[in-house]
Amino acid sequence: MRRRHLLLASCLALPVALGALAQAEGERQFDAAVARLRAGMGPDGTIEWASRSIDPVTGRVRLQGVTLRHGTERLMAGEATLENLAPDRVGSAVLNNVRVEAPGTGGTKDPMVATAARVTFSALVLPALAGGPAVDWAAASAEGATLEAVRVETPGVAEAELGRLQLSGYSPGSLREVTAEGFTFTDRTDGVTRARIGRARLAGATVPRVGQPFDPWALAADTALVEGAEMSSERDQVAFRLGRTGFDGWGEGRLSSMSMDGLSIEGDSTTGGRFEAQVGRIAFAGVAVRDIAYAVANNLNPPQGAPGQDQSGSIEGINFTLAGDQVLRIDAIRGLNTWDGTAPGTEIGRLAVENLTLDLPDEFGGEMLDALGYKVIQGGLGVDTRLTRKDGHLVVDPFFIQANGMGRLGLTMDIRGFDVPVPGTPSTDDPFAMMANWSAAGMSLRYADQGLLRTLIAKQAAESNVPERQLRDSYAQMALRTPLPGAGRGREAAGVTRVREAFASFARDLGTIELTIRPPKPVPFLQAVGFVGMPPDQAVRELGLTAKATPPAR
Numbered sequence: 001m002r003r004r005h006l007l008l009a010s011c012l013a014l015p016v017a018l019g020a021l022a023q024a025e026g027e028r029q030f031d032a033a034v035a036r037l038r039a040g041m042g043p044d045g046t047i048e049w050a051s052r053s054i055d056p057v058t059g060r061v062r063l064q065g066v067t068l069r070h071g072t073e074r075l076m077a078g079e080a081t082l083e084n085l086a087p088d089r090v091g092s093a094v095l096n097n098v099r100v101e102a103p104g105t106g107g108t109k110d111p112m113v114a115t116a117a118r119v120t121f122s123a124l125v126l127p128a129l130a131g132g133p134a135v136d137w138a139a140a141s142a143e144g145a146t147l148e149a150v151r152v153e154t155p156g157v158a159e160a161e162l163g164r165l166q167l168s169g170y171s172p173g174s175l176r177e178v179t180a181e182g183f184t185f186t187d188r189t190d191g192v193t194r195a196r197i198g199r200a201r202l203a204g205a206t207v208p209r210v211g212q213p214f215d216p217w218a219l220a221a222d223t224a225l226v227e228g229a230e231m232s233s234e235r236d237q238v239a240f241r242l243g244r245t246g247f248d249g250w251g252e253g254r255l256s257s258m259s260m261d262g263l264s265i266e267g268d269s270t271t272g273g274r275f276e277a278q279v280g281r282i283a284f285a286g287v288a289v290r291d292i293a294y295a296v297a298n299n300l301n302p303p304q305g306a307p308g309q310d311q312s313g314s315i316e317g318i319n320f321t322l323a324g325d326q327v328l329r330i331d332a333i334r335g336l337n338t339w340d341g342t343a344p345g346t347e348i349g350r351l352a353v354e355n356l357t358l359d360l361p362d363e364f365g366g367e368m369l370d371a372l373g374y375k376v377i378q379g380g381l382g383v384d385t386r387l388t389r390k391d392g393h394l395v396v397d398p399f400f401i402q403a404n405g406m407g408r409l410g411l412t413m414d415i416r417g418f419d420v421p422v423p424g425t426p427s428t429d430d431p432f433a434m435m436a437n438w439s440a441a442g443m444s445l446r447y448a449d450q451g452l453l454r455t456l457i458a459k460q461a462a463e464s465n466v467p468e469r470q471l472r473d474s475y476a477q478m479a480l481r482t483p484l485p486g487a488g489r490g491r492e493a494a495g496v497t498r499v500r501e502a503f504a505s506f507a508r509d510l511g512t513i514e515l516t517i518r519p520p521k522p523v524p525f526l527q528a529v530g531f532v533g534m535p536p537d538q539a540v541r542e543l544g545l546t547a548k549a550t551p552p553a554r
Helices: 003-040 289-297 365-373 429-435 454-466 468-481 494-509 524-530 535-544
Strands: 045-048 053-054 059-070 071-085 089-102 113-124 143-153 159-172 174-187 193-206 221-233 238-250 255-270 273-287 311-322 325-339 347-358 376-388 392-404 407-416 439-449 512-517 543-550
Touching: 003 053, 003 059, 003 325, 113 174, 113 289, 143 494, 255 289, 273 524, 325 407, 429 524, 439 454, 494 512, 494 535, 494 543
Parallel strands: none
Antiparallel strands: 045 059, 053 059, 059 071, 071 089, 089 113, 113 143, 143 159, 159 174, 174 193, 193 221, 221 238, 238 255, 255 273, 273 311, 311 325, 325 347, 347 376, 376 392, 392 407, 407 439, 439 512, 512 543
């Protein structure tokens, strides 16, 4: 009988003893973690709680009324739950009803107050500093963290709210992903400025370690996303909206791509009233954005593309209205930089402005254009380039500006000695110094009238009560007989006479006029573009200046 009683007593006592051991181990782990945290907070840091309980089976710790103080800063949580405690880690931590109080920066009287409905951590690793019990925050890591219903406020100055912040895969110097939802910010320091972001995401990021100096140029990220961004200023009466922006590949030596949709800016101007600018989409690809930005910020020559690396960009759906009236619309601006597969080292560039519509307000020239019948200008712009880097040979053919029903202006250039600046070397802000080594092997300037000059001549003829043909003939005679600056006395060179005759023919028929420079050998570029200031016989002789007029098609 005694043996039975002893066995029963043992069966009852064993769980109690094991529970007591588990309770003691849980308390030991918790006390050790608190001691290390206190050590990491410094001599003016304290940790307090109103009550605590430790589950003897799971080791889960529950705290009520938690307060952490560090100098004049204070963090409070209504409840905290900690699980899977170990000497250097916490399996999970949940804090409810969190409140942080901190004094104003620089000793100002405006304190900062932050609250969160819930804060959670998972797989939180807090290594100890070498040779001491304090936490090495620079080596801390976490598999996940979530903040919910966050509000940060400096009463009467500014406040910010965040619906949810979720972080995953943080280790010293890297972050797998962070997502923020429902962010709003209001600043009242100078009028009211408001900002909102519906959702933001950052993935594959390289970030500074805790406690290290912040170097923005060391940051890197695989991808970033911002959706539903807005900002408004009551003082400036301006509002900005952005539907969505995606950015891939930020970092040293990386090629980036970006797409931005639904951009708009609206506000009130002091002269024209209410304005609104809209852009449907902006996109680019293959651009070393970080390295270009670094070069610009440090006054260095930017990086250059390499064979096989294409860069492209576009801006679509540009629209600008003033006082409710459309002033400017452009269907698209497209650019491309690529390489000629049949000519190694030859770079090809293209830029086009498609379907431009311009309707100027009366006070900015619209009234004058309206009187000529050109209130709305429609047209486009384009440029094609071809650069052989090894030889420094640049060909621009063509560059043109087109105004439908008005005219077309075109330019071609054949430039030698076009050296691409060495990336990373100090840049110069003097364009003339850059062009000093250029030489021109050929240039042409071509204008084809499509109605603008005819309209101006007809208007002048009507106002002068002179037949239009007579007025054109008078301009032709002026072209043939007007003395030219710098011309010597005596018989005029035959080449100069032929240029005069081309301009006279153009004045009579108002078709196309083309000026061409084709020197016997390349001449300094600045000399070529300054041919207008040369004596005419010198321009004809040294630059090979010629002119050709073509009557309009009948």
